[in-house]
Amino acid sequence: MRCLFTMFAEDVGLLEDRAFTRLLEDCRRKPVSFVPKITELWNKMNTGGYSVVLDAQIRRFNGGLFADTTAVALNEDQVQLLLEAANADWKEVEPAIFGTLLERALDPRERHKLGAHYTPRAYVERLVQPTIMEPLRREWDGVQAAALKLTNEGKNDAAVVTIERFLQRLADLRVLDPACGSANFLYVTLELLKRLEGEVRNVLRGLGQGQISIGLTGATITPENMLGIELNPRAAKIAELVLWIGYLQWHLRSTGDLADLGDPVLRDYHNIENRDAVLAWDHAEDVLDDDGNPVTRWDGVTYKTHPVTGEQVPDDLARTRVQRLVGAKATTWPRADFIVGNPPFIGDKRMNDTLGKEYVTALRKVYSKLPNSIDFVMYWWFKSGLEVHSGNSVQFGLITTNSIKQTFNRRVIEEFLNHKKPLSLKFAIPDHPWVDSQDGAAVRIAMSVVSKGEEEGVLNKIGTDNILFAQIGKIYSDLTIGANIAGTITLAANINVASIGVVLIGKGFFVDETFPQSEIVKEFIGGRDITQNNRNLRVIDAFGLEIQQLLSEYPREYQWLRDKVKPIRDQNNRKVRRDNWWIFGEPNPSLRDRVIGLEKIIVTPRTAKHRFFTLLNSSTVPESEVICITLDDNYFLGVLSSKIHTLFADLAGGRMGIGNDSRYMHSRTFETFPFPTPTEPQKIHIRNLAERLDAHRKRQQTQHEKLTMTGMYNVLEQVRAGEPLTDKEKNIYDHGLVGILRELHDELDAAVALAYGWPADLEEQEILQRLVDLNAVRAAEEARGLVRWLRPEYQAPDEVRGVQSALELDDDAPAPVVVEARKWPATLAARATALRELLAVAGERDLSLAAVATAFKPKLTKTKLAEAEGLLDTLVALGQAEVGDGGWHLV
Missing domain, CATH: 3.40.50.150 (Vaccinia Virus protein VP39)
Incomplete structure (x- = not known):
C-alpha cells in the first residue's frame, strides 16, 4: 500500500517527477539498497524534511500510512516488477477498482478471482443517487430558489448567507457505510458530493464572492465526512487509502495542482473503524468438553482425498477452536x-x-x-x-x-x-x-x-x-x-397441505444403477428433473431405521453410506446430523405422514423460469427444491396451473438467482391463496382440463426424450408474444405440440375465472387486487368460524374447527397510519423545498394556490401565501417547475 501510494504521489506532483521511479532504477542495479533507501524515503514522508535518497525536500504526508516504514527486501527481478508498476500512470487510477484489486491480492484464497468482473460504477451510483444526492439536491433547489428571490429583492448579502449555510451543511455532513469493504460506495459518494460542492461554490462566485473569500469559510468536504465500519483489517486500511486517493484526484482536477494542500497531506481522521458492524x-x-479440553471443529475450508472413493471430503485434522x-x-x-x-x-x-x-x-x-x-x-x-x-x-x-x-x-x-x-x-x-x-x-x-x-x-x-x-x-x-400482495395473510384452510421435500446433506445418498429399487432404495426427483430432463436418480432412504437394523438388513447400503456420507457428516455443525449420519439431513417426517393413502401428489419446482405444476408418484422422494402439495384431486392441479394462481405466485414468492427465476415460497404463494368455490360441474370441467394438460406434456416428453418443460414453456411464451421462432424453437413447437398446450391453458384460465365468477379477460392488476380482497374476505370468514378446508379428512379429521387463535385480531396491532400535517418551515430555503415536495406529490396535476394554502397547518395567511407564490414563480424561473392552466407542476 505504501509503494502504491508513493507511485500515485509521484504522478500527481506530490513528489518530484519520476523521483520514486529513479530510486527503483537505482535499486534494481543494487537490490540490497532497496530496504534502506525506501525506509529513509518513507520516514521523510511521515515527518516531512529533506530526503537524502531523493536529494529533495519532502512534504509531510503522515495520515497513519507512513507511521510504519517497514520495507521488505526484494531481489532484482522483484524490483523490476515494482519498477514496471511505477512506470504506469497512477494519476487517474480508478479508486473503486484499485481497492478491490488490492484487497483480493492480499488474500491468498482470493487471488484466483483477480480477473473477476467488477461492479460497474453506474450500479453503485444507482443507490447513492436516490439515497444521498437526490434529497440534498432537493435542498439545494430550495436554497437556490430562496437566494434568487433575495437577489431579486436587492438582498444580495442575505442571498450569500443562504448559500454559505448550505455549503456549511455539506461540510458538516456525515455518510456511513457500515460494511464499507475497500470503500467503493464511500468513494463514489465523496466524488458526487464534491461535484455538488463545486456547484455551490460557482453560485457564490456568481454572487460576487471571490476565491479567497470563499476559501475563508473553511467549509469543504474531505474524507473526514465519510465514515465506515469494516471487519476485515486489510480492507479497512485500504478504504482509508482509497478515500484519500479519490479526494486528491478531485482536488487536482478542480484546482490544477495540489500545492495549496496543507501539511500533513494525509490526515488520520479515524473515520474507518475496524470492527464488527452488528x-x-x-x-x-x-x-471446553467434559474433560476440560478445548472443543474444535473443522475449519470449513480444508479438504482431503478420501482413500476409498477418491472424492474430496473435509480434512478432519484441519481444526479451529x-x-x-x-x-x-x-x-x-x-x-x-x-x-x-x-x-x-x-x-x-x-x-x-x-x-x-x-x-x-x-x-x-x-x-x-x-x-x-x-x-x-x-x-x-x-x-x-x-x-x-x-x-x-x-x-x-x-x-x-x-x-x-x-x-x-x-x-x-x-x-x-x-x-x-x-x-x-x-x-x-x-x-x-x-x-x-x-x-x-x-x-x-x-x-x-x-x-x-x-x-x-x-x-x-x-x-x-x-x-x-x-x-x-x-x-x-x-x-x-399496486395490489398489496405482501399484506395477504395465511388462511387456515390451506395449512398442512404444502411443504418442501427432503434435504439430503451428502451426495453419498445417491446410488448407481447396480442398486435395485427396494424399500429403502427409491426414486429421487429434484427441481431440475421437473424443469429439464429426468435424470432417473435413486437414493438410499433409511429414515425410520436404527443403525444396527440398517447394518443387519441392508449391509451393502450401510457400507455405501458409511464410506460416502459419514466423512462429510462427521464435520457437520449440528449434532443430530453427525450422530444420525445414515439419515437425510432433513427427512421431513410431516410430508411422509401427509402422503399416506395418496397415489399422486402435485409438485412444482421451488425455483423455475416458468411456473407450472405436475403430478408425481407419492412413493418418489422429492428434494427440498420441489414443493409438494398433498392434494389428490386434480381439480386443484387445474386451479394451481391457471394464470390466476401463477400470476399471484409470481409476485407473492418473488424472484431470485442469476436467472431471475420465479420462487415458489409455499407459505406465501399457497397458504395465502384464496381458492374459488365452484359448482360441481365447474369443478369437473377444471379437473378434466388439468388431467388433459398433464397427460399432454408427459406424452410429448416420452415421445421426444430431449424435450423439456422449460423448453416448451419458453416457446409458448414467445408464441403468446408474437415473436418469430428459430429453427430450434420450431422443432420444440412441433415436438411439444405447443399450439395444443396453449389451447389447454387458455381453456383452463377461462374455466378457473368462471369458477371465481370473474370475466376471463381481466387485466393482471385487477386479478391481483381481487385476490387480495378475497384473501381478506376468507380471513374474516375464518375468524367467524367458517374454514373452507382443502383436505378436511387430513386437516380437520374430527370436526370443522374455527380459525386458530393465531389468526384472531391482535389487540397490539399497529395503529392506522396518520399522515402528519405539514408545517410552514422557518427558513426561506426550507419553504422552497417544501413547496417543491408538494409539487412532487401532485405529480402531473396542476397545484393551485388555494391547494397550497390548505396543504399547511395552520392554513397559510395572505402574507405567507404571497411568499409561497413568489417561491413557486422562482422555481419556474430556475426551470424546476412550469405554470399550467390550474397552477404549478414539476418539470
Whole structure:
C-alpha cells in the first residue's frame, strides 16, 4: 500500500517527477539498497524534511500510512516488477477498482478471482443517487430558489448567507457505510458530493464572492465526512487509502495542482473503524468438553482425498477452536446523516457454516425480536431502520440479495412500514444484476432506500440493456406497487397441505444403477428433473431405521453410506446430523405422514423460469427444491396451473438467482391463496382440463426424450408474444405440440375465472387486487368460524374447527397510519423545498394556490401565501417547475 501510494504521489506532483521511479532504477542495479533507501524515503514522508535518497525536500504526508516504514527486501527481478508498476500512470487510477484489486491480492484464497468482473460504477451510483444526492439536491433547489428571490429583492448579502449555510451543511455532513469493504460506495459518494460542492461554490462566485473569500469559510468536504465500519483489517486500511486517493484526484482536477494542500497531506481522521458492524462482545473464550479440553471443529475450508472413493471430503485434522462470545450485545453506529452500503450476502442457511454456530447463536440472542430465519444482511437493514426511525439519520439505502422479498426477511421491513410512526420505501429496485464483492460471482440483488414518514416512492424495474422503468406509488414490503400482495395473510384452510421435500446433506445418498429399487432404495426427483430432463436418480432412504437394523438388513447400503456420507457428516455443525449420519439431513417426517393413502401428489419446482405444476408418484422422494402439495384431486392441479394462481405466485414468492427465476415460497404463494368455490360441474370441467394438460406434456416428453418443460414453456411464451421462432424453437413447437398446450391453458384460465365468477379477460392488476380482497374476505370468514378446508379428512379429521387463535385480531396491532400535517418551515430555503415536495406529490396535476394554502397547518395567511407564490414563480424561473392552466407542476 505504501509503494502504491508513493507511485500515485509521484504522478500527481506530490513528489518530484519520476523521483520514486529513479530510486527503483537505482535499486534494481543494487537490490540490497532497496530496504534502506525506501525506509529513509518513507520516514521523510511521515515527518516531512529533506530526503537524502531523493536529494529533495519532502512534504509531510503522515495520515497513519507512513507511521510504519517497514520495507521488505526484494531481489532484482522483484524490483523490476515494482519498477514496471511505477512506470504506469497512477494519476487517474480508478479508486473503486484499485481497492478491490488490492484487497483480493492480499488474500491468498482470493487471488484466483483477480480477473473477476467488477461492479460497474453506474450500479453503485444507482443507490447513492436516490439515497444521498437526490434529497440534498432537493435542498439545494430550495436554497437556490430562496437566494434568487433575495437577489431579486436587492438582498444580495442575505442571498450569500443562504448559500454559505448550505455549503456549511455539506461540510458538516456525515455518510456511513457500515460494511464499507475497500470503500467503493464511500468513494463514489465523496466524488458526487464534491461535484455538488463545486456547484455551490460557482453560485457564490456568481454572487460576487471571490476565491479567497470563499476559501475563508473553511467549509469543504474531505474524507473526514465519510465514515465506515469494516471487519476485515486489510480492507479497512485500504478504504482509508482509497478515500484519500479519490479526494486528491478531485482536488487536482478542480484546482490544477495540489500545492495549496496543507501539511500533513494525509490526515488520520479515524473515520474507518475496524470492527464488527452488528455484534460486539466483551471477550471470547474457548468452549471446553467434559474433560476440560478445548472443543474444535473443522475449519470449513480444508479438504482431503478420501482413500476409498477418491472424492474430496473435509480434512478432519484441519481444526479451529470453538469459542463462545461473552457479553455479546448490539453495536452502536456513529451518527450519520445518511447510511449507504452493500452488507455481506449470506443466506440464513449458510450463516452457521460461514460465521460459526457460536457467533450466530449470540447474534440471534442479541436480536431476539427478529426472526431467526432472516438473512445476515437484514441485521444491517434493521439497524439502519432504527437510525432513521430515531431521527439520527435522514435516509438509508442498502444493497441486499433479492431474497429480501421473502417472508421472514420481509417481516423486518413490515415492522417499520406498519409502525404508527412509519418509515417509507422511497426508492426500490426489486431485481438488479450485481457482482458479489466477496467472490466476483454474478448475483441478483435488490436496492431499497428508506426515509421517515408516510410517502410514496419510486419503484424501478430493469429492462433490456439495464434501462430503468419507473413506477410511482406506495411501495410495499415485497417491493411492489399496486395490489398489496405482501399484506395477504395465511388462511387456515390451506395449512398442512404444502411443504418442501427432503434435504439430503451428502451426495453419498445417491446410488448407481447396480442398486435395485427396494424399500429403502427409491426414486429421487429434484427441481431440475421437473424443469429439464429426468435424470432417473435413486437414493438410499433409511429414515425410520436404527443403525444396527440398517447394518443387519441392508449391509451393502450401510457400507455405501458409511464410506460416502459419514466423512462429510462427521464435520457437520449440528449434532443430530453427525450422530444420525445414515439419515437425510432433513427427512421431513410431516410430508411422509401427509402422503399416506395418496397415489399422486402435485409438485412444482421451488425455483423455475416458468411456473407450472405436475403430478408425481407419492412413493418418489422429492428434494427440498420441489414443493409438494398433498392434494389428490386434480381439480386443484387445474386451479394451481391457471394464470390466476401463477400470476399471484409470481409476485407473492418473488424472484431470485442469476436467472431471475420465479420462487415458489409455499407459505406465501399457497397458504395465502384464496381458492374459488365452484359448482360441481365447474369443478369437473377444471379437473378434466388439468388431467388433459398433464397427460399432454408427459406424452410429448416420452415421445421426444430431449424435450423439456422449460423448453416448451419458453416457446409458448414467445408464441403468446408474437415473436418469430428459430429453427430450434420450431422443432420444440412441433415436438411439444405447443399450439395444443396453449389451447389447454387458455381453456383452463377461462374455466378457473368462471369458477371465481370473474370475466376471463381481466387485466393482471385487477386479478391481483381481487385476490387480495378475497384473501381478506376468507380471513374474516375464518375468524367467524367458517374454514373452507382443502383436505378436511387430513386437516380437520374430527370436526370443522374455527380459525386458530393465531389468526384472531391482535389487540397490539399497529395503529392506522396518520399522515402528519405539514408545517410552514422557518427558513426561506426550507419553504422552497417544501413547496417543491408538494409539487412532487401532485405529480402531473396542476397545484393551485388555494391547494397550497390548505396543504399547511395552520392554513397559510395572505402574507405567507404571497411568499409561497413568489417561491413557486422562482422555481419556474430556475426551470424546476412550469405554470399550467390550474397552477404549478414539476418539470
